[in-house]
Amino acid sequence: MSKSRDVGDHSGPQRPPTIIDLARESGVSKSTVSRVLNGNLNVSESARTLVLAAMIKLDYQMNSAARSLRTERSHLVGLVMPGIKHVFYSSTAEVLERELQKVGISLLIASSGGTAEGEVLAINSLRSHGADAFILSLVNENDARTVVTLQSIRQQVLLLDRDVPKVVGDKVLIDPRRGVNESIEHLVSLGHTKIALITHGTFVRPGREVKSCFEEALAQRGLTPAAEVLLEFEDVSSQIGWTATEVILKSGATAILALGPSSVTAGVLNYLTWNGLRFPDDISVIVYDETELSSAMKPGLTAIIRPLEEYACLAANLVISRFSDSEAEQRVLTVPTQLMVRDSTGRVKSKAKISRAKQLQ
């Protein structure tokens, strides 16, 4: 019964105003203030205007900690990614942030650093900050620590282009099939038969999917991969791209699908240009997406386009909708990819011509 600041106490303008201050200022009770703040209909117009006036007069800001404590909702969503630095992830994050912002949700980010330990740490950090939901691009779908952590979570989980059957949650997936099919068709029509692939490791869905689509598309045409390089998340440096390309070229490949992280793709291009191999003349290259890199290069880069905007929007809205309808069944949404032909793919050249081209440099 000892309301300390309920009435009176005209001392400190130091502390931020609370609904009690609003109540005193507008001459109603704090319940009425609360009702106005939450848009409750059962409140007289006069009371409402009074409270609203007090609200702007005192520059009232809701105390989110108090509200969260009471309602058990923080309006915070956590995003875990290998890193936020690379354009694919940062673009996704930007769209997610924008979409969530629209409904008053803020985005909490945490990088796993590309390791499973970092991932668990990131998840727990976000959890300890009270995130209502988690959006995750895992580094490894099989890591037991991550899976266990995810299973022990009460909040909703959404996987971004990842598939962990043991974890309940919605998923937004990228289907590389069309893009890869069109790529192979395109390359084969240009005479290529020795085609190489760089992609993620098979412990994440994108790696598995791309690999299998690639192999299937080749098989349909009686071909086999010239080379395949599967990447770990730990080493997504351009150095890896460089050495991978070195290996691939030894296989005699005349075309490369560089469908890994952008830093690796940069390494591929790096190796090619710095070794005097010009595309499409000496080798054909297909990369992911339309980036600053791919548009600034002289031969525009033929690319498999991932519908990034749609991908992230779907994810955001899935998360949002589940807040209202928490018991809906698990949903899996898939977005397609497609090939955009530019100038880094061309007719295959004979070995002799390639050698000559190299010497000319």
Next chain:
Amino acid sequence: MSKSRDVGDHSGPQRPPTIIDLARESGVSKSTVSRVLNGNLNVSESARTLVLAAMIKLDYQMNSAARSLRTERSHLVGLVMPGIKHVFYSSTAEVLERELQKVGISLLIASSGGTAEGEVLAINSLRSHGADAFILSLVNENDARTVVTLQSIRQQVLLLDRDVPKVVGDKVLIDPRRGVNESIEHLVSLGHTKIALITHGTFVRPGREVKSCFEEALAQRGLTPAAEVLLEFEDVSSQIGWTATEVILKSGATAILALGPSSVTAGVLNYLTWNGLRFPDDISVIVYDETELSSAMKPGLTAIIRPLEEYACLAANLVISRFSDSEAEQRVLTVPTQLMVRDSTGRVKSKAKISRAKQLQ
């Protein structure tokens, strides 16, 4: 006096365990539990081990809302940037996140979208989510709405490479002087006298600083700018870079300092390569930083390097340190830039040679 769940109530394992559950489980009072959780020294070893055991047994997770309500600290820091998509911002965010994570602080992100209105919205959104501090790269240092909003904030404010005298807060600034000086010196030594600049508008510090350093460096050598293009944050597209380059070339410039957003720089390179202008043969180009773009391009791009890691680390640690010592005087930290000469800068060619080069393409 009606403790509902203080004792007994073995009903629901549904709700997450609280310190009361820990207290019951370990046979001590919740005060002692709280002490253990906060590392308070005044607690017996026996009690501590008891509580710790209960903690892992029940998989206890601190309720951050309750703690925040009580301590008035959320351990959340808000980051406001024009957008998170571009590599400079996303890299900064990544480093900030990593450094803050080390001391248990999570990063809340909000994009302003490059507009002043969006900026105010972003700040208020973060504020409503209880951020303890704000790290900001403003879009416009002069916008009254933003300034007023910032002034009305109780939390600490840190400006990233921005300078708003009317706002109290620490600052971490990038000093372009050395990098720009070295660039001009380098270019002049190669015979260039007509040098153009692309940078931010003068309503943000980077724009002002780069512009004045550029002009001073030229003046010291008896030169004047061949052209200057100042950018708005609203239009940081590669299209702008393209048209800007078109304009600049008409001025007869033989060298371009492209020191704006990376998308604009991409547009510059785009224009040059697609119009058959090769660097350094036809024109010299200096860009910002070492990016995937600049390392993958064939002539490696000469660049002014900003110490991004240091920049973000300083910012993070400034924020962290001010939490302990909130009344310290305002601090302004500055990080230097420097030129890294690669291959996109070379001896100036005569007009005739440039024309010939263009025709050869």
Next chain:
DNA sequence: TTGTATGCGTTATCAG
């Protein structure tokens, strides 16, 4: 339509 009373989970004060 409005006010009163209670509890959310935590920290902090104060008495033992």
Next chain:
DNA sequence: CTGATAACGCATACAA
């Protein structure tokens, strides 16, 4: 060293 107890600001069931 420990335990009881009072806030923190808000939402809400219930009474009026």
